[in-house]
Amino acid sequence: MITELKDTVQINVRQALQEDIGSGDITANLIPSAQQEQAGIICREQAIICGRPWFDEVFRQIDPLIKLEWLVKEGEHVQPGQELVRLQGTARHLLTGERCAMNFLQTLSGTATRSRHFANLVAGHGVKILDTRKTLPGLRLAQKYAVRTGGCHNHRIGLYDAFLIKENHIAACGGIHEAVAKARQTAPGKVIEIEVETIEEFLAARAAGADTIMLDNFSVELLKEAVQLNKKDGVPRPLLEASGGISETTLPLIAATGIDCISIGALTKDCKAVDLSMRLIET
Incomplete structure (x- = not known):
């Protein structure tokens, strides 16, 4: 089903990045351009994870060289403190994409989590x-x-x-x-x-x-x-x-x-x- 949404994912992300970055991320530019870092995304509550394609697309559009290693599947039920994904790339690009990627993942996981709750109520x-x-x-x-x-x-x-x-x-x-x-x-x-x-x-x-x-x-x-x-x-x-x-x-x-x-x-x-x-x- 997500294959059918490919164009939508790209459009959503392109618009979100333009909205957030505008003429450039002036704060990320404080960091040396060649500096490499690793980062992890942690979930702070029980949730159904949803939005991986949007998350991935954010970093693909910012820097295709950023490496992502997902530790959970789309639709998986996760616990507080669980690590979801690890990222590796230039610090500037990781931090530039952070909020946009997180917005998609947080919002869509929220929708999926609420949907799972209602589905369970009528099981x-x-x-x-x-x-x-x-x-x-x-x-x-x-x-x-x-x-x-x-x-x-x-x-x-x-x-x-x-x-x-x-x-x-x-x-x-x-x-x-x-x-x-x-x-x-x-x-x-x-x-x-x-x-x-x-x-x-x-x-x-x-x-x-x-x-x-x-x-x-x-x-x-x-x-x-x-x-x-x-x-x-x-x-x-x-x-x-x-x-x-x-x-x-x-x-x-x-x-x-x-x-x-x-x-x-x-x-x-x-x-x-x-x-x-x-x-x-x-x-």
Whole structure:
């Protein structure tokens, strides 16, 4: 999967380095240009490590001669005090790339760690935890990669790859049936998802032929009712997605209703960067 992200990784890193270095790293230039050093990255807390391709690309773009030796795998669960990677190269280039590389590794590991936590909360229920488009600007694909690394799943990537018909779309189109019919006519091969807020709207969306129905802010009892209603008659059964107001407390209860998937914006928008540090190693 990361092969498909190669261009994205390069673009992300190029923009981040330009943002950070600008006209040059004046502090690193205090160090003699030929001075060689070794450094290690230490993790200060339990985490799922994610972002190695971005980390590597930072130093590749700064100085391809820098050597990196990874001591952990992508997606590995690490402990406080564990060394993740060793680097060797000119001191100037190691220190110039430090913050940019760490930003990617900390942020994506934070997303992966949070995703693993939520995936563990629903283990055994057969339900998929989905991310949303509530991502950091410019890091959409990177964070969605981290979500997968952590064991959760991706919703649509953007506004272009699937329909998500919400309240305002329904109103502007003249109703649920009209909105679904127009979507089917506009792009026959695209998945059509529609958001509903009541059982009546759910039944209308099902009858209209939506592929996925998002049950927005449904109580556990109403989710159970929708799941049971979705098993009746000969109408093709759409996927059911729970969304809105989901907490760590309610998540296992929602997963147990028989719902197909649960979308949680907090996977990406509320992630906390993992605590990492880089130290030069005396040789």
